Amino acid sequence: MRVLTVSGTRADWGLLQPVLTLLRTDTRFVLDILVTGQHLMADSTSVAAIETSDFDVSYRVDMGLSGRDDDAMLCAAMGRAVAGVGAALASSRPDLMLVLGDRYEILGAVTAALLSKVPVAHIAGGDVTEGAFDDSIRHAVTKMSALHFTTTEEAATRVRQMGEMPQNVLVTGSPGIDQVLAVPR
Numbered sequence: 504m505r506v507l508t509v510s511g512t513r514a515d516w517g518l519l520q521p522v523l524t525l526l527r528t529d530t531r532f533v534l535d536i537l538v539t540g541q542h543l544m545a546d547s548t549s550v551a552a553i554e555t556s557d558f559d560v561s562y563r564v565d566m567g568l569s570g571r572d573d574d575a576m577l578c579a580a581m582g583r584a585v586a587g588v589g590a591a592l593a594s595s596r597p598d599l600m601l602v603l604g605d606r607y608e609i610l611g612a613v614t615a616a617l618l619s620k621v622p623v624a625h626i627a628g629g630d631v632t633e634g635a636f637d638d639s640i641r642h643a644v645t646k647m648s649a650l651h652f653t654t655t656e657e658a659a660t661r662v663r664q665m666g667e668m669p670q671n672v673l674v675t676g677s678p679g680i681d682q683v684l685a686v687p688r
Contacts, residue, residue: 505533507561507597507621509588511540511608513549519603521681522626523558526601535595537562539584540608544568562591566608577607584611585618592619599650603627603678605641613647622649626678629658629665 508523510516526532536558542549543565550560564587566580584607592600592615600616602609603626616623628645630653632638645651645662653659654677662672 504531504599505535505595505597506599506601507535507537507592507595508601509537509539509609509612510542510553510603511538511606511612513541513547513552515603515606515609516542516549516553517682518626518678519601520556520558521678521685522601527558535561535597537564537588537591537612539564539566539587539612540568540606561595564588564591566611581607581611584608585615588612588615589619592616592621597621599624601626602644602648605630605632605637605644607640609644610640613644617647623647624650624652626652626675627654627658629653629655629661631658631661 506526508519510519523534527534538550538560541547543563553560564584566583568580588611600621600623602613602623613623625644625648628641628651630641645665649671651662651667651672652675653662653672656674659672659674663669
């Protein structure tokens with residue numbers, strides 16, 4: 504199974520890395536990595552850090568982000584994300600897109616997957632960030648996803664209440680815990 508993973512920030516990469524480490528060692532999967540968003544901003548070193556971790560970046564979608572995050576710039580960036588990820592999907596032809604979280608980079612990627620008829624697996628759907636617009640993005644990503652890997656049973660309940668099929672909602676915990684447990688003592 505070919506899996507295209509999308510990462511937009513150093514933060515989501517850190518959470519995705521333990522999952523991707525397992526996927527790349529399992530012969531049932533072929534892993535492609537697409538970076539976008541903050542990874543490709545001027546002065547960012549996160550792509551080099553990904554490659555230093557022995558992961559190959561297959562696709563780069565520059566959203567044209569700068570330090571100026573006004574509404575018009577973000578809307579234009581989202582449009583570039585949808586178009587660029589759509590082109591990467593046409594090229595890679597994955598069986599599944601794997602995403603984590605609640606940022607606009609991920610919303611653009613998942614929108615492209617939905618329009619390209621590529622099923623999405625979403626990590627951390629159903630979580631809540633009080634008072635932030637992240638919840639709206641996370642819930643939209645959840646509704647456009649086919650598989651749901653939630654961090655808690657409470658989050659899984661929220662995802663099921665959104666009408667998602669219970670058999671496609673799995674409580675897997677946070678991959679960030681795997682990172683903590685991997686720290687040498």
